[in-house]
Amino acid sequence: MVRPKRTEVVCPSCGHRQMEYVEANSTFCHACGHRIPLTVKQYRKGSSSAKTSSVKRQSIRCFHCSHEMQIPTASDSWQCPRCSEYLDFKTHEISVSTGRLLLTYGNITINTRGYLGGSRAEAENITLAGGSASARLVARKELIVNQTCKLSGGFRTRDFVIKPGATAEAQKFVQCRNATIEGIAKFQEMFVSEHLEIVQGGALYVEHLVVSSVTVQQGGQLRASFAHCSETPPRPAEDEPLGTLAT
């Protein structure tokens, strides 16, 4: 009996290599489940256009079960191999009122008429070009306020920036690692930041301030009903995986 010939196939999504029959038309990647059309020569090993070495990967944790996995950076979405939950990598632009739970490894932009309800929203970067959010916002890298906005659910991020002319109001707990206030910030609860800088024209009005270091330039304003400054740094946001950031 003659055994059918097999050849090595490279997954275009995750770069996994596996053996498949030469005459097969398509298969699924054993590692990530991605469908591989074998009629396209570029996926077979030895082809000049094989993309195995060029696949850039990033390490992420699942929002839901904290499973750590390696995925290609170019992916728009993924499925957690442990809990099978859908993982989003898209960039979302909120221009209307929406109340869904928004968890993405991409970015979120809230426009002037946008409203983000729900319990929480997590993203790599969050930009507020106006609008409002009652969901608790968690931005792994940056939360930037470009226009006047209301953040009634509070937020947590690594770098927080209010651009000149913008006003941000938050009714709940706010936490960041570095804060640069160029506009006006009004926080009704606690504001925790490792480093706070208020530049000329910027103002921060807060009920309870907890910081490690503060710089208020001439022409900047800071009013805190109670301030606690000490070397003990607040818990940094960036040290924790995105998918497991607690609200």
Next chain:
Amino acid sequence: MKWGKKINRWVGRNIFKISPLLGGKLTYRGDFYFSDHGSVEATIYGNVASESFIELKEGSRIEGNVRAQGLNTEGSIHGAVSASESVSLSKNANIQGDLKAGSLELHKGADFEGRLEVGIEQKQQQT
């Protein structure tokens, strides 16, 4: 009580050439007023005021209110601090009390607890 108005040990630096010094690591009781730059390296139980800048050296302590044009502290203050210009808290500085200033620089390692108002009065006066 000793007033330490004397040519101090920092003669080489212009800022301290004619400045009064409360030093000697002694303890003073009473209110003090500096007409020029003041430098404190002592423990003071009382209020301290200056028309210019006050510098608190490391290990110094003031149990009272401080009012000056500016303040640069490495020591500790238990009382309200009011400065029309800048206030700088170096590492190991400690202020327990309300702070009003035109601008603020609080370095990592400094401790502060109290109400904070920076740049507020200055802006209100301008408007």
